[in-house]
């Protein structure tokens with residue numbers, strides 16, 4: 001009898017705790033996604049490579065970005081695309097994300113409409129990737145990022161990618177997005 005009631009109390013308590021934790025997780029996810037959306041909307045239609053390097057320029061496509069040509073070795077826009085191609089997610093540790101913008105759909109498609117693979121259906125095709133590439137190429141910012149994220153290794157672009165697509169920090173979609181949020185929240 002006693003065992004029964006104790007067990008029942010225990011079950012009730014743990015299901016209440018589980019319910020509360022689940023609610024906290026949902027609230028946490030929603031506020032995280034709301035913050036991420038707000039940060040992304042600040043940069044709509046901006047060139048993030050220029051933004052990170054403090055250059056105020058009219059909007060331009062990546063292949064004619066002056067920052068890629070003047071400030072980021074090897075001064076060739078193709079290097080950015082090769083780097084971005086190496087960013088591949090692991091379905092065991094990452095949610096499904098859009099290959100153009102790195103965003104998942106989020107709760108009720110709050111972050112991204114259904115994936116079609118078309119640029120016109122992607123809200124921010126050239127935002128997070130270029131921002132992170134520019135941060136990793138900026139002499140001061142990359143050092144600041146290393147002190148913020150101890151696992152990040154900026155000694156070579158491939159070592160950077162290992163961390164960017166490695167196991168995400170708790171509560172984050174990916175380390176790539178953590179790095180973008182770190183930059184966006186201070187600007």
Ligand SMILES: [Zn+2]
Pocket residue numbers: 047048049050051057060064065066067068
């Ligand atoms: Zn630019």
Ligand SMILES: [Zn+2]
Pocket residue numbers: 098099100101102103112121122123124125
């Ligand atoms: Zn997208």
